[in-house]
Amino acid sequence: AQSVTQPDIHITVSEGASLELRCNYSYGATPYLFWYVQSPGQGLQLLLKYFSGDTLVQGIKGFEAEFKRSQSSFNLRKPSVHWSDAAEYFCAVKAAGNKLTFGGGTRVLVKP
């Protein structure tokens, strides 16, 4: 069965610094991968997705992610974080029937 692991539960980063969130997946076939963001009290919003092709994908809000098959990873990055990036981030892999399996999430705190 597919699974997603986000090793970091919390990350604190200074405003203007770079951010990298880790995601490792377990899936038998070529994975369809997603990153979602959840602002406090809100639903989830899609940041970006990877289906095939270029392994570096660009998303909204200045985020990008790199798919590395050899490492079963799909890490999310942003070169310079803004205070508004404080949120919880979820990595997910698509399973059969358009279902998603989510990681446990990483909460990002941004220091001024």
Added chain:
Amino acid sequence: NAGVTQTPKFQVLKTGQSMTLQCAQDMNHNSMYWYRQDPGMGLRLIYYSASEGTTDKGEVPNGYNVSRLNKREFSLRLESAAPSQTSVYFCASVGTSDSYEQYFGPGTRLTVT
């Protein structure tokens, strides 16, 4: 275009009470989903409906029932609420079959005392 809407936003129940969480989408999506979100566990799938008239169990279906009333609406029912069902519940729907993007509602925060 409201996207995915959920009612209520907040609810407090006593153990043993029942309630129905409502979800509707206006994007003409075929597939709809119910998740629960608990700290450190991400979102876990309760039930889903691949199309109108069909429903299937997800990862954590015990204690819940669902109804796909029509293409727009997908409700989640707790017949006898338990404290373990205290959670935030999200409804989602899937866009076109080649995008697989799930669109989420704002959530219902449920507390069972």
